[in-house]
Amino acid sequence: MSKFWSPFVKDLVPYVPGEQPKLNKLVKLNTNENPYGPSPRAIAAMQAEVNDNLRLYPDPNGERLKQAVADYYGVQPNQVFVGNGSDEVLAHAFHGLFQHGRPLLFPDVTYSFYPVYCGLYGIAYETVALNAQFQIEVADYDRPNGGIIFPNPNAPTGCLLALDAIERLLQANPDSVVLVDEAYVDFGGESAIALVDRYPNLLVAQTLSKSRSLAGLRVGLAVGHPDLIEALERIKNSFNSYPLDRIAIAGAAAAFEDREYFQETCRQVIASREAVVDALRALGFDVLPSAANFIFARHPQRDAALIAAGLREQGVIVRHFKHPRIEQFLRITIGTPEQNRALLDALAR
Numbered sequence: 001m002s003k004f005w006s007p008f009v010k011d012l013v014p015y016v017p018g019e020q021p022k023l024n025k026l027v028k029l030n031t032n033e034n035p036y037g038p039s040p041r042a043i044a045a046m047q048a049e050v051n052d053n054l055r056l057y058p059d060p061n062g063e064r065l066k067q068a069v070a071d072y073y074g075v076q077p078n079q080v081f082v083g084n085g086s087d088e089v090l091a092h093a094f095h096g097l098f099q100h101g102r103p104l105l106f107p108d109v110t111y112s113f114y115p116v117y118c119g120l121y122g123i124a125y126e127t128v129a130l131n132a133q134f135q136i137e138v139a140d141y142d143r144p145n146g147g148i149i150f151p152n153p154n155a156p157t158g159c160l161l162a163l164d165a166i167e168r169l170l171q172a173n174p175d176s177v178v179l180v181d182e183a184y185v186d187f188g189g190e191s192a193i194a195l196v197d198r199y200p201n202l203l204v205a206q207t208l209s210k211s212r213s214l215a216g217l218r219v220g221l222a223v224g225h226p227d228l229i230e231a232l233e234r235i236k237n238s239f240n241s242y243p244l245d246r247i248a249i250a251g252a253a254a255a256f257e258d259r260e261y262f263q264e265t266c267r268q269v270i271a272s273r274e275a276v277v278d279a280l281r282a283l284g285f286d287v288l289p290s291a292a293n294f295i296f297a298r299h300p301q302r303d304a305a306l307i308a309a310g311l312r313e314q315g316v317i318v319r320h321f322k323h324p325r326i327e328q329f330l331r332i333t334i335g336t337p338e339q340n341r342a343l344l345d346a347l348a349r
């Protein structure tokens with residue numbers, strides 16, 4: 001604490017990201033990065049941007065990327081917002097769409113950045129308990145609210161909510177924005193972007209950090225009604241005109257254009273996930289059904305914190321949350337087949 005701080009800073013509770021270890025030899029299965037590299041076409045596009053033009057500011061609107069996303073999803077560019085990672089896109093949505101005096105609703109077990117943004121922007125919130133199977137029950141969201149947000153698939157559970165349930169939520173809450181955070185949707189879900197033309201209260205956020213393997217580039221996006229996008233643009237243009245640099249715009253657009261590489265790497269991650277789930281169950285773990293690039297598992301006889309510490313000693317890092325309801329679970333990112341083998345061998349030991 002310092003006398004120079006604005007008063008509200010002392011009460012901020014920041015998000016704690018997963019560890020990024022300096023050691024390269026660790027098997028890193030703790031932050032849901034993609035085990036495969038970015039599209040070679042994306043890398044080539046980024047390399048081509050490293051030239052004298054870097055003296056010039058980038059396109060403040062990232063039009064080239066908006067067009068690539070619009071083409072991919074069959075929407076209009078004015079239905080697309082792009083930002084510096086989906087965390088920034090989510091922050092602008094909290095700031096611009098959730099400050100209505102009524103509480104924001106999100107699951108009790110979910111992405112731990114949501115309460116942090118509520119703290120930053122002074123938004124009241126209520127958590128809604130997942131059911132005993134750790135699934136979202138849309139009927140439980142039937143209460144006064146100033147907005148609803150959840151990841152789909154949910155994080156850190158990996159569990160998917162079907163599109164018809166999302167549609168029921170949208171219909172039951174016509175006066176609230178429902179924000180579906182689809183960070184992991186490409187690993188087994190169906191995007192709610194298919195619904196944006198029918199529901200002006202739907203905003204869908206996505207990231208290039210997971211399924212498109214560009215966590216280091218920092219690119220995220222949102223798709224929704226142009227009026228919702230306009231609110232995000234107003235916030236963005238009151239904060240930072242150039243959230244995406246020239247390299248990021250070029251690389252992200254090329255990543256969306258390279259459908260083949262994207263589909264093939266997603267397919268491999270999904271196949272590995274199914275193999276890891278089977279192997280963990282054979283070792284006695286309970287594993288929640290996952291539609292993501294990670295799994296959420298507990299062992300009925302072994303303490304999760306001890307398992308995580310034992311894995312770490314063997315050079316494998318996974319994520320453990322000391323939160324109520326989930327303190328006996330481990331969240332494990334799906335790696336390459338070699339990394340998954342190292343995980344399973346270490347667990348068996």
Ligand SMILES: *Cc1c(COP(=O)(O)O)cnc(C)c1O
Pocket residue numbers: 084085086087088111151155181183206207208209215218219220
């Ligand atoms: C990883 C993740 C994000 C953030 O993605 P970035 O684009 O890297 O900021 C957002 N939401 C959820 C649920 C995530 O898991």
